[in-house]
Amino acid sequence: MATRNENINKPQKRSFVRRALSWVWRKKWWIVLIAVLIFVVPMFFGGSKKATKSGYATVEITRGDMRQIVSATGEIQPVNTVNIGSQVSGTIDNIYVDYNSKVKKGDILLTIEPSVLKAQVEEAKASLSSAESKARLAKSEYLREKTLFESDFTARADLEKAQASYEQAQQDVVRMKSQYERAQTNLGYATITSPVDGTVISRKVDVGQTVAASFQTPDLFEIAEDLSKMQIETSVSEADIGVVKEGQRVTFTVDAYPNKTFEGRVYQIRLSPTTTSNVVVYTVVIEVDNSDLALMPGMTAFVTIVVEERFNTFKVQNSAFLVRSFDTLGVETNGATPETHLAIMRNGKITFVEYKKGLVGATETEIVSEDIVEGDKIVVGKMGATTQRSGIGMGGNRRSGGMGGGRPPM
Numbered sequence: 191m192a193t194r195n196e197n198i199n200k201p202q203k204r205s206f207v208r209r210a211l212s213w214v215w216r217k218k219w220w221i222v223l224i225a226v227l228i229f230v231v232p233m234f235f236g237g238s239k240k241a242t243k244s245g246y247a248t249v250e251i252t253r254g255d256m257r258q259i260v261s262a263t264g265e266i267q268p269v270n271t272v273n274i275g276s277q278v279s280g281t282i283d284n285i286y287v288d289y290n291s292k293v294k295k296g297d298i299l300l301t302i303e304p305s306v307l308k309a310q311v312e313e314a315k316a317s318l319s320s321a322e323s324k325a326r327l328a329k330s331e332y333l334r335e336k337t338l339f340e341s342d343f344t345a346r347a348d349l350e351k352a353q354a355s356y357e358q359a360q361q362d363v364v365r366m367k368s369q370y371e372r373a374q375t376n377l378g379y380a381t382i383t384s385p386v387d388g389t390v391i392s393r394k395v396d397v398g399q400t401v402a403a404s405f406q407t408p409d410l411f412e413i414a415e416d417l418s419k420m421q422i423e424t425s426v427s428e429a430d431i432g433v434v435k436e437g438q439r440v441t442f443t444v445d446a447y448p449n450k451t452f453e454g455r456v457y458q459i460r461l462s463p464t465t466t467s468n469v470v471v472y473t474v475v476i477e478v479d480n481s482d483l484a485l486m487p488g489m490t491a492f493v494t495i496v497v498e499e500r501f502n503t504f505k506v507q508n509s510a511f512l513v514r515s516f517d518t519l520g521v522e523t524n525g526a527t528p529e530t531h532l533a534i535m536r537n538g539k540i541t542f543v544e545y546k547k548g549l550v551g552a553t554e555t556e557i558v559s560e561d562i563v564e565g566d567k568i569v570v571g572k573m574g575a576t577t578q579r580s581g582i583g584m585g586g587n588r589r590s591g592g593m594g595g596g597r598p599p600m
Contacts, residue, residue, distance in 0.1 A: 248567035264424035268414035275407035314370035325359035332356040533569040
């Protein structure tokens with residue numbers, strides 16, 4: 191009787207399983223089951239990727255290039271720029287140059303209508319002639335009074351008066367001659383010439399415009415002496431100025447040529463500080479060779495001052511230096527500390543080696559040690575252990591990076 195009941199229940203159980211599977215298939219619950227299997231199974235069989243087989247978390251030591259840099263921005267300007275003005279007033283008669291004109295020293299740039307200045311010259315010349323005539327008359331009177339005094343026909347007072355008149359007439363001649371020369375010089379200033387060889391980069395006046403030079407010299411032209419040599423004036427903060435030295439290599443980019451990197455060198459560090467937004471900055475002048483004339487005045491340069499470089503050196507992520515104590519590693523340290531030693535995982539065993547930090551960057555630090563070999567990994571902790579960490583060794587204010595190009599941060 192029991193056997194018969196079991197045979198009756200078996201088809202019922204199989205029928206129930208079929209209905210359950212059919213329901214799961216219709217309701218799309220099979221998708222959820224597959225997802226659970228995908229995420230749960232690796233947790234039990236795969237383990238953590240950060241842990242080694244020995245149960246230690248490590249950071250790999252790699253080889254590569256590093257450099258310590260200081261980033262800044264600046265404006266490209268000619269090395270020497272001359273502002274041309276006028277010392278006399280008047281109406282502009284002719285302009286002989288325009289923007290981008292090449293000029294030589296002595297070339298005529300502009301002339302001012304000279305009629306008023308010529309009249310001043312003629313007036314000064316007439317005054318000089320009059321003074322010379324008065325001087326000749328005063329001299330004759332003086333010589334006559336002198337002859338009469340020697341013959342006792344006149345008083346000494348008359349002689350002295352004639353002598354004083356003669357000397358005063360001579361001084362008037364000198365004064366009128368000076369005024370005449372000044373008038374001639376002003377007439378010469380009506381023709382404005384270039385004081386240097388260069389290129390006109392700015393023209394600020396037009397024909398017919400009145401130039402008033404009564405109170406200050408008006409600017410008429412701006413001439414760049416040599417556009418093949420340019421300079422960049424950048425502002426470097428006091429936190430970074432200590433590592434900037436004259437002669438250091440500089441790379442920079444400009445928006446006009448985003449795929450091209452230009453080079454220069456630090457020419458001058460000016461000692462005069464300025465304060466911008468409560469930050470003390472110093473002006474660093476960078477000289478640039480612009481033989482191809484690709485760079486133009488006024489362009490914004492994104493500058494990278496290369497303080498120091500390392501090639502094919504050992505380096506590691508800064509997170510490798512967060513460990514403050516080796517006590518949690520569970521091995522004999524023999525007095526090794528994180529300040530002087532690194533815990534190296536080598537051939538499945540932990541070895542402590544002495545080291546020093548080289549270049550320190552925002553994300554990576556150079557390791558200087560004779561005991562480091564290819565394939566070494568730095569042990570930063572034991573899986574499951576509580577590790578004390580601090581911010582020691584996280585780098586300085588300056589940036590460090592690879593040898594590639596690109597625009598530095600502003």
